[in-house]
Amino acid sequence: SxxxxxxxxxxxxxxxxxxxxxxxxxxxxxxxxxxxxxxxxxxxxxxxxxxxxxxxxxxxxxxxxxxxxxxxxxxxxxxxxxxxxxxxxxxxxxxxxxxxxxxxxxxxxxNNELSGYITTKFLISIGHQNIGMLGANETLINSRHRYKGYKKALKEHNIAINEDWYVETAITFEDGYNKADQILRHGEVTSVICGNDLSALGFMRRAEEIGCRIPDDISVVGHDNIELNRYSSKPLTSIExxxxxxxxxxxxxxxxxxxxxxxxxxxxxxxxxxxxxxxxxxxx
Ligand code: RIB
The missing domain is CATH 3.40.50.2300 (Response regulator)
Incomplete structure (x- = not known):
């Protein structure tokens, strides 16, 4: 008052x-x-x-x-x-x-380090070794922490880190779409962890355009678990x-x-x- x-x-x-x-x-x-x-x-x-x-x-x-x-x-x-x-x-x-x-x-x-860690552990547990990361940008501490968790999980399983599978800054639909090729062009990754759900959706759109089936060819994980996931016919696996x-x-x-x-x-x-x-x- x-x-x-x-x-x-x-x-x-x-x-x-x-x-x-x-x-x-x-x-x-x-x-x-x-x-x-x-x-x-x-x-x-x-x-x-x-x-x-x-x-x-x-x-x-x-x-x-x-x-x-x-x-x-x-x-x-x-x-x-x-x-x-x-x-x-x-x-x-x-x-x-x-x-x-x-x-x-x-x-x-x-706890972003933990989210990077649990998503990576989950992907390893279902058989993935070539795990990419989209959105591990240096400007956002959240992303750096998630990247830290990702590296920790890979290390625990003796999986080498491949810098080519890591792309910075992805928090919009466009980022996911535009930067997908940087990871997909190597034809090596079988799964990708995205900076958020929007970039995961953009990434999926691009991957499908060039003939990759989700999840048969590539598994995709997002972050945020936005409400849209509850109503989508293909809900993202995502960190809530x-x-x-x-x-x-x-x-x-x-x-x-x-x-x-x-x-x-x-x-x-x-x-x-x-x-x-x-x-x-x-x-x-
Ligand atoms: O969707 C935006 C993302 O940026 C979220 O994952 C949030 O944690 C922020 O870092």
Missing amino acids: LAKNQTNMIGLIVPNIENPFFASIATSIESLLTEYNYITIIMNSNDSHHSEKKMLEKMTALNVDGLIIVYSNEFFFTHSVDYIQKKKRAIPTILLDRYIEDVESPQVYY QNPRKLAEYAVNKLINQIEHKSTNHSFYSDIILEPNLVIGKTTK
């Missing part, structure tokens, strides 16, 4: 509102914040660091009471983090989904990252910080969620 010198507005910045994963997160966050009597201002950075910085300035100018940010897929994100942290009146902030090193704001995200859960933790943490202004340490600690592999019809 105004009496408490609050605007009752919370800023949410997401990297790609077209991605159902982030659309679901935004929907959940907004509905939870409404219950707490806050208005959510949603901005879409389009995975651009430049836009994100401008949006942070706008949110500050609007005097939002708190911020929830899913950072853009660009390496120099630390500038945005600095921007928030150096403000005189620090805005309570929660970082969501995309983990960032060395920040004070609490973070809520899935539950948007509602992410939203609940983020909102609870933020509201606690704003309303209780507590110094209770648990308000400032990170929450790391356990990913879970959902087996669909794209792996065999």
